[in-house]
Structure formats: C-alpha cells, structure tokens
Amino acid sequence: MQMTGAQIFVECLRQEKVDLFFGYPGGVLLGIYDELYNCDVKHILTRHEQGAVHAADGYARSTGRVGVCLATSGPGATNLVTGIATAYMDSVPMVVFTGQVPTSAIGNDAFQEVDIVGITRPIVKHSYLVKDVLDLARTIKEAFHIASTGRPGPVLVDIPKDVIHAKCDFVYPDTVNIAGYKPNTTGHPGQIKKVVDYVRDARRPLLYVGGGVKSADANEELRQLAHTLRIPVTETLMGLGSIDGYDDLAIGMLGMHGCYAANMAVSDCDLIICVGARFDDRVTGKLSEFAKGAKVIHFDIDPSSISKSVYAHHPVVGDIKIVLGQLLEELQKHDIEELKKGHEEWIRQVAEWKEQFPLSYQQDGDVIKPQFVLETLSKMIKGKNVFVTTEVGQHQMWAAQFIQFEHPRKFITSGGLGTMGYGFPAAIGAAFANPDAIVIDVAGDGSIQMNIQEMMIAVQHKRNVKILILNNGFLGMVRQWQQLFFDRRYSSTDIEMQPDFVKLGEAYGATGLRTNKIDEVEGILKKMLETPGPVIVDIVTAREENVMPMVPAGASVRDMILTD
C-alpha cells in the first residue's frame, strides 16, 4: 500500500507501540502534524522544545520504555540539544525526530536549516538523515532498536520535508540486522565462574551500584545477590532505589555528597563489585586514592565503560539482569557459608560508621532547614506510588540524601550532565506515563525558572505534578562552592529578584502554596499531596545551608568535610 512519509512515520510509531510523544510543530513538519488527526498516537504540545525532550526523557526513565519527541528544523532542532545530551549522559532510551529542509535545499543555508546530525553527533548513540522515503520505515525500526538495546541512549532521526511528502509502499521490517551492532547480552560463563573466586577471597566486599541496574530492571537480582552473599550496597545518584533504601544492607549514596559510611566502606573494602556504574569523577574523587586496597569486578553492558577510569581486575560484559541471573545460578553450586565468611563483621563495621556519622543537620530556631522538608516528605510518601524528580543543585543532593527510595525508577534526576531545568518537564513526562501516580519535582528557586513555561501543559492535561521549591534565594550549590573555595564572594549567585511563585502558579491555573514557618511544613506537604492537579509549593528555607558531607573536587573520598 502506498503511503506518504508522514503516514509511514505515524504507522511506525504505532508499530513500536508508542502511545504518546512530545513535540512542537513547525513549517517542515506540517505534513506529519496533519497526519496526527488520523491516528490514536497522542501528541503532547509542550511550550518549548526543551520541555518536549526532557518530558520524553522522564517518560522513558519512569517506565523503561523508549521516550519519543519531535521538533521542527533549525531552532526547533537546536533547542533539543541540552535534552539529548542529558539523555546521552544518563543512558536513557529515546528516539528524537527532527524535521529538515527539503533534500534539494540541504547545504544551501536554507531558511531554518541546520546540520542537526552534525551538531548532535557527539551526544547521540546513533543518528540518521533519511534522504529517501524508501529508507524511512527501516530507519525508524533501527532507531528504536538501537535506542533500547545494549547500553540505551538517544537516537536522532532527521527527516527532510520532501521525504515527509513523498510516497512509497509501506513495509515495516520484522527484524533489525545491523552488521556492526550486536550487543553482547549474556556474560561469558568462565568470567561468571571467576567472580565466585574473587568473592571467596574477600572479607570486606562492597556492591557499588549505578543506573545500569535500573536500565536492565535487575533490582530483584541485585537484592538476591546482596542477601545471598550478605554484601552491603552503596548506590550512585543514578542507582538510588536499586535496592530498597530501608533494606538493612543499603548504605546510601557514595561520592562527593555521599554519606560517611558509604565513602568509608569504599575506602576500606577489599572487593568492589561494580554493577552498572561507571566510576564517575563525582563518585571516585581523587582516582589514585580510590579504593586503593580493593580488587575491582565490573559488570557492564558497555565494554568501553570497563577500565575507563578505574582499572577492573575482572570484567563481566553483558546485560545486568542476565549476568546477575547467571551469577545467582552459579552460586547455587557453591558453599554459600564459605563465600560469606567474615561478611557479618564487615556489615557491623559499616553499621557502626552509619551510626557514628549519619546524615544530619541542625534544626535550630524557626528557620526551615531544607533537609527537614525532605525528611518529612520521605516519611509521608513511604509505601505510596510517588515519583520524585529533581532539578539540579543543592535540593537535588538533599533529595538524594534524605528521601528513602524503596523502588527503582522512582527517583528521576539529571546525573551525568547536571541539567538545570530538567526536573519539571521530566516530571510531566513521568506523570503522563504514570497517570495514577503523584510526581513531585523537588526544585530550587533558581532551576525552576529554567522551564517553568511547561506549567501550562501540566494544568491543561490535569497532571498530578507537584513542584516543591526549596527557596533560599540563591543559586545554592554554586554559592556553597563560593563560600568554601572563593572566600564567600557570592558573585552572581544571589538571585535578588524572583517572581511570586504562588501567584505564578495561579496565573497558569495551578494551586499555589507558601510557608516560611517550620510548624506548617508537614501540613503544607500534606495539602500538596492531597490537592489534585498541579500544585506549586514555595517553602522559604535557610539562606546559607550547605550540602554535607562534601568531598572537595579532586580530593580523596576519605577526606570528607562532615559539617560546616
């Protein structure tokens, strides 16, 4: 059957079972937008292309399915760049469609022409410029396959206007065969076996867990592994929720703002079992000092992650869910008691560190401490279907520290790129994907102003999205660095003027709430959770509170600053 490129586009989305996607129209996309009338794939019009790409990202992270967004050529496409880079750094499965000027005009500096394939080359897993409508269906099939398999990531498909309007027979391939792309999902049996030897030799093993566990939906395997061998688990920012935060083996986050116990455990362990993490510099601190006395086993789907910054004594390449399953099976052949010898003593040591220096803050006087707000929130959402997204800054780190996540995918945050303006559109994406859930964007007064325009779609579509602003009147994290390393010279971090967030919310048609009284915090959070639809909560907090502990950039994680 003959179809136009636009019809093929829509049909491919249906074949990929895309129920909704986010986008913004423009000249070259008119054919596709017109075609949307004839299908049941829902398109959500955001107010900015950056909103669309972050929403697709939030959709993907909260579900594990491929997020999809669409933008027109030129400025529409360039507005996606930050969101694509965000998804790339955190390995989020996403297919990004952009419109392009007609093939005959490419290279002529035509109106709204930009080489978006060229611009995004370093920040995509792969990209395509579709020059012939005959290639369109196969390309889209490949794009979804590449985005969602192996180490997930964003794939860009650039479609020129004439391809959108040209016609051909529609054939959707059943399978994908790309000669150079065959991700290895099953771990090498010999390598799996050898892991057991490392465990047998270790007395102080540690599981160091990253976002790869979520990507592979391997949290149950991870829990089983930790409990079978009795190994404590520390998580990266991206890994939070991989193990229930209330689990007795869960230590919490490690790294620059990780807890004392986690960083001490990393420094003192004799075996690190890294699962789906990449030894980011925010985790390792000074590389030469990182886990000096430990052997390193590294499980990862991406061979290029292994020994990139920290040498892995023993690599295991494969899908985390599959390789952990293989390891659990292998363990059944061994004497578990022998393998976990000494571990209880080690667990006691870690517990002692936890008790000695727990995450803490001083709640003195009437000034609201941001940690108190999040600690209170954490108790209130325990056991409930709540997602938390964040912007980037102090509030993000406090959320990571003080909210206990029981399940994976419930904490959605921009880790690798640290994108301010990410959290709110991502919350909207998560809310569209999970209509029964409440999604809370923990925000700072700085970050929230970067994509506040998306409030309109939350209101329009009555999404259960709440913005919790911890308002200290500063770009807080930068201010903290200025305080510690630039002699309190707060250059351009005092926000000075800001909108009335309550009225701003109301102007969009949302509910606005505010407090600066400590005894009102619990009540206002309760009201936030109970009020249907979008709510913006402005909580005035201590001006100069710092995120602690802190490992100064470039220092060893042993050298934490514990308190102000």
Next chain:
Amino acid sequence: MRHTISIIVENQFGVLSRVTGLFSGRGYNIESLTVAPQDDKNFSRITIVTTGDDAVVEQITKQLHKLINTLKVTDLTNEDHVERELMLVKISCNSTATRSEILQIMDIFRGKTVDVGMKSITIEVTGAEEKVNAFLDMVRPFGIKEMVRTGKVAMLRGQKPGI
C-alpha cells in the same frame, strides 16, 4: 607509543566524521588516516595511526567499536602485519647530472619516475614508513618542491581470520 589501528566500517556517509569526531571529542591524536572502499563496496577500511599509552589505546579501540557502523577494530601494532605508504615527491633538478644522481637514488629505493620536466622530476616511492622517510632524507638536499604522502595502510599477514 604509536599504534596502527585498522577499522572496517559500513560505507555510509557520515561514518568518517563519526570516527574522526570520536578522536577530536576525546582529545586523542590522529597522526595519519587513510580510507577507501573494500572489494565489497558496502564496506570501507580505515587505517589510523595514533599515539597513546595502553589505556588510551584500549579506550580508543573500545570507543571505535561502540560506533554503530563499525564492524571490526584491530590494533595491528603488536600483531604480525604488513604496512606500506606511498609518497609522490617533486624534486628540483636543473641539470642532467643532478637528474641522474636522483634517478640512481631512486633505483636503490625501487621508486618510479612518474613525471619529468625541465626543472623538476616527480618520483613515486612506496614502502614502510622508514623507507619513505629515508628516501626523503636522501633527496632533500636537491630541494623538494612539493610532496604528498598517503599515510600508512596496513593489514595482518597470512591466514589470520577476520581483517
């Protein structure tokens, strides 16, 4: 240390810029680069000479392999392999005596004359990089007007499977 890396890629537009972009984006150096289609026109072979310690080169090969259009990446440096480079060099020669002297040197290096003019002679030399360099050193005193080198091409010896 210098490494010679051989890469088989799908012969599609944009692939070369993905490969070179990977080097520039990660701060790796490219000393020479050659690329041309294979007998099967769907594939091309790229030969890259680069420098770096073992860890850097390991990352380079892993990252190259990660590119979707890459089929095979081989670091030939420590493997038994053959390598060649081709150079065209236009040498000044204003007298018959100079010309015959240049031709004598050329003979020793098994070069070929590809063009002769009143004031210059152009010679083709192929061989290992050291040989090409040695020839260049020999004729430099006559005056080099122009030159071009292909950069290294290389492949494994014998019946080793793969590339």
